[in-house]
Amino acid sequence: MKLKMIAAAAAALMTAVPAYADLTIPALNYRTGPYAPSGIPYADGYSDYMTLLNERDGGIGGERINVLECETGYNTEKGVECYEQTKGQGSLLYIPQSTGITYQLIPKASADGIPVWSMAYGRTSAVNGKVFEWIFNLPVTYWDGASVAVKYAMEQEGGSLEGKKIALVYHNSAYGKEPIRTLEALAAKHGFEFVPIAVDHPGQEQKSQWLQIRRERPDYVFMWGWGVMNSVAIQEAANIRYPMDKFIGVWWSGSEADVVPAGEGANGYKSLTFHGAGTDFPALQEIKTTVIDAGKNAGDGSKWGEVGYNRGVYAAAMTAEAIRQAQEKTGNAAITAADMRDALENLTVSDARFEEIGLGGFAPAVSQTCGAHSTPRLAAVQQWNAADKTWTVLTDYIEPDFEIIDPLIQEDSMAYATEAGITPRECN
Amino acid sequence: MPEQLLFAMEVILNGLMAGVLYALVALGFVLIFKASGVFNYAQGVLALFAALTLVGIMEGQVPFSHLINAIFGTDLHHFGWEIPAIAAILLTMVVMVALAYLVNHYIMRHLVNQDPIILFMATIGLAYFLEGFGDLMWGSDIKNLDVGLPQGLNGFIDETTFNAFGYGFFIDNLDIVASVVAALLVVALVIFAQYTKQGRAMRAVADDHQAALSVGISLNFIWVMVWSVAGFVALVAGIMWGSKSGVQFSLSLIALKALPVLMLGGFTSIPGAIVGGLIVGVGEKLFEFAIGPMVGGATENWFAYVLALVVLVFRPQGLFGDKIIERV
Numbered sequence: 001m002k003l004k005m006i007a008a009a010a011a012a013l014m015t016a017v018p019a020y021a022d023l024t025i026p027a028l029n030y031r032t033g034p035y036a037p038s039g040i041p042y043a044d045g046y047s048d049y050m051t052l053l054n055e056r057d058g059g060i061g062g063e064r065i066n067v068l069e070c071e072t073g074y075n076t077e078k079g080v081e082c083y084e085q086t087k088g089q090g091s092l093l094y095i096p097q098s099t100g101i102t103y104q105l106i107p108k109a110s111a112d113g114i115p116v117w118s119m120a121y122g123r124t125s126a127v128n129g130k131v132f133e134w135i136f137n138l139p140v141t142y143w144d145g146a147s148v149a150v151k152y153a154m155e156q157e158g159g160s161l162e163g164k165k166i167a168l169v170y171h172n173s174a175y176g177k178e179p180i181r182t183l184e185a186l187a188a189k190h191g192f193e194f195v196p197i198a199v200d201h202p203g204q205e206q207k208s209q210w211l212q213i214r215r216e217r218p219d220y221v222f223m224w225g226w227g228v229m230n231s232v233a234i235q236e237a238a239n240i241r242y243p244m245d246k247f248i249g250v251w252w253s254g255s256e257a258d259v260v261p262a263g264e265g266a267n268g269y270k271s272l273t274f275h276g277a278g279t280d281f282p283a284l285q286e287i288k289t290t291v292i293d294a295g296k297n298a299g300d301g302s303k304w305g306e307v308g309y310n311r312g313v314y315a316a317a318m319t320a321e322a323i324r325q326a327q328e329k330t331g332n333a334a335i336t337a338a339d340m341r342d343a344l345e346n347l348t349v350s351d352a353r354f355e356e357i358g359l360g361g362f363a364p365a366v367s368q369t370c371g372a373h374s375t376p377r378l379a380a381v382q383q384w385n386a387a388d389k390t391w392t393v394l395t396d397y398i399e400p401d402f403e404i405i406d407p408l409i410q411e412d413s414m415a416y417a418t419e420a421g422i423t424p425r426e427c428n
Numbered sequence: 429m430p431e432q433l434l435f436a437m438e439v440i441l442n443g444l445m446a447g448v449l450y451a452l453v454a455l456g457f458v459l460i461f462k463a464s465g466v467f468n469y470a471q472g473v474l475a476l477f478a479a480l481t482l483v484g485i486m487e488g489q490v491p492f493s494h495l496i497n498a499i500f501g502t503d504l505h506h507f508g509w510e511i512p513a514i515a516a517i518l519l520t521m522v523v524m525v526a527l528a529y530l531v532n533h534y535i536m537r538h539l540v541n542q543d544p545i546i547l548f549m550a551t552i553g554l555a556y557f558l559e560g561f562g563d564l565m566w567g568s569d570i571k572n573l574d575v576g577l578p579q580g581l582n583g584f585i586d587e588t589t590f591n592a593f594g595y596g597f598f599i600d601n602l603d604i605v606a607s608v609v610a611a612l613l614v615v616a617l618v619i620f621a622q623y624t625k626q627g628r629a630m631r632a633v634a635d636d637h638q639a640a641l642s643v644g645i646s647l648n649f650i651w652v653m654v655w656s657v658a659g660f661v662a663l664v665a666g667i668m669w670g671s672k673s674g675v676q677f678s679l680s681l682i683a684l685k686a687l688p689v690l691m692l693g694g695f696t697s698i699p700g701a702i703v704g705g706l707i708v709g710v711g712e713k714l715f716e717f718a719i720g721p722m723v724g725g726a727t728e729n730w731f732a733y734v735l736a737l738v739v740l741v742f743r744p745q746g747l748f749g750d751k752i753i754e755r756v
Contacts, residue, residue, distance in 0.1 A: 204678060211439060228678035231676075237580065239600055240581065257676075261673060300497070
């Protein structure tokens with residue numbers, strides 16, 4: 001009798017446990033904590049795009065997508081816990097959404113054979129696929145961003161930055177310091193003076209830094225900020241009446257959460273971006289009608305079309321394309337993490353393909369290779385209109401100065417290879 | 429006048445203003461410590477909670493809307509009205525008093541006579557609870573707080589100093605308002621503590637709560653009152669800091685700025701919080717101006733603590749704190 005009861009209980013338990021979908025993608029989101037204003041739009045965009053594919057197409061290649069949300073609170077330890085909890089559930093890919101978590105996952109995921117995609121963050125030199133076999137950082141890196149910002153400033157100044165002064169207001173962390181080396185090299189090349197100005201975490205008080213900017217009068221101010229540091233910096237820039245059109249943030253300093261608190265003062269502020277702004281794309285319209293209006297959205301729907309939301313859509317679209325290409329290559333609908341890695345390494349998303357998936361003109365074409373784990377390495381400049389509360393992309397996608405950056409990537413990745421005892425593989 | 433001297437003068441003035449903002453946060457700590465011997469770790473979160481509540485009320489946001497919508501399948505977010513800042517501040521104060529009552533009723537009164545470390549741990553728990561509760565109640569979105577306070581360069585000071593020295597000083601209008609508000613707040617708190625019946629009762633409880641009980645002072649009432657006043661101070665700090673950076677969860681981290689101020693000024697002195705704030709504000713800004721560029725900048729966070737540690741070594745009770753004498 002007792003045995004029967006145990007068997008019945010076990011059977012009930014087994015039927016109660018949901019069957020894992022074949023395409024399992026853990027989403028290491030941060031919907032809580034101090035960085036939630038940046039984390040929520042991305043998380044909503046990523047999930048809503050996957051829901052669109054599930055609802056409209058029945059998933060990808062006939063397999064439904066299972067987005068496993070795990071809350072990290074932007075905390076590195078929690079992110080690693082999320083990884084450990086979910087890696088055994090058939091996870092195909094990790095997008096850590098934090099440089100700290102990325103650094104922790106680089107050795108772990110490489111050993112476990114699961115690809116990691118740090119989208120425009122993390123370790124810049126992971127571009128070198130010969131060293132970082134399982135790590136991807138498409139579509140652009142911080143060093144590319146620094147170079148694009150300089151190129152844009154140079155274009156604004158009629159082709160020369162000779163004798164000009166560029167200040168960098170940066171988060172005093174590994175992330176914030178990323179562009180310094182590149183900017184120093186570019187300063188030497190183009191003859192501008194480079195003034196780095198550090199802001200300690202969290203950046204709630206920046207009076208000293210902005211008084212320094214007021215005294216130094218730089219021609220341009222670049223910003224590598226995060227969280228509250230961004231909105232305070234924009235407010236302080238407005239307070240000292242710094243011309244906003246000469247204040248350019250990296251893509252993590254250019255979302256609604258960064259500019260809205262400064263109100264009218266933020267008008268004209270610029271930032272780099274690697275994808276389109278707004279909702280004027282068929283895929284976003286379909287998300288609205290098929291997912292949000294149907295009440296199947298991940299959040300409350302209010303973030304639709306925001307910078308962070310569109311970034312989530314971009315990440316989801318690239319994930320879906322990699323899955324599709326992996327399925328085509330292997331002939332299996334239920335792919336493995338190794339198949340996913342191979343697909344990410346050979347991922348090709350042409351302009352025509354972007355058009356087909358309803359994202360025509362949303363982002364530049366991607367063409368990955370074994371040696372180049374980040375392509376196309378382009379960024380555009382967008383500008384905030386405080387009255388309309390909209391971002392407008394001002395430029396075409398700008399190419400960075402590969403001549404300066406590629407040797408730095410080579411040097412840094414080889415240093416990592418030596419340190420980690422990795423023999424770089426051959427890429428044909 | 430040499431340019432560097434002018435810059436230094438500007439830095440000192442801005443340091444004084446920043447110090448006032450630090451002192452506003454420190455005041456909340458002092459009030460509760462003075463009355464109950466509790467180091468309230470949750471003071472920074474109280475400022476965040478007060479500011480979140482103020483914005484929520486002003487914008488007519490439905491509290492717990494995410495929870496309500498998830499449970500009942502509704503799509504509620506806003507009531508559809510907006511409330512003027514003054515009325516919203518008063519309503520927020522009502523919420524803060526209710527919170528003070530709940531904190532006392534469910535936590536503090538059960539911990540009377542416990543070791544200070546137990547009370548401190550309880551406030552750590554309260555801080556994390558309130559952070560999550562605030563998130564659940566009002567959402568994690570960054571919110572714009574505009575109660576009509578002026579912000580940006582003060583044109584008059586800029587023009588006057590430019591005419592006098594050939595260099596216009598930057599002083600933020602919001603900092604000037606914060607200084608005036610802080611001065612009024614300190615005067616009001618000192619008058620309250622020294623000249624009102626409740627204020628004297630509060631001081632009596634602070635000196636010896638058992639003796640105070642024996643003469644008929646209600647400990648519960650005094651603690652609710654003190655937490656309410658600390659809630660009011662938190663609201664003022666939340667408005668000032670929230671106007672600068674928007675209301676978001678990092679606002680709770682302003683408590684980190686108050687700790688060196690408390691170490692310097694003493695945990696039991698209201699004027700000490702102000703003077704400590706001013707010293708920290710000027711000290712860190714001057715250090716950043718003079719030494720920062722030589723050491724890569726970003727010296728403010730750690731320098732404030734170094735300054736406080738130096739004071740601690742020579743005056744453990746802080747510049748204005750009561751000297752602790754233990755008799756054996």
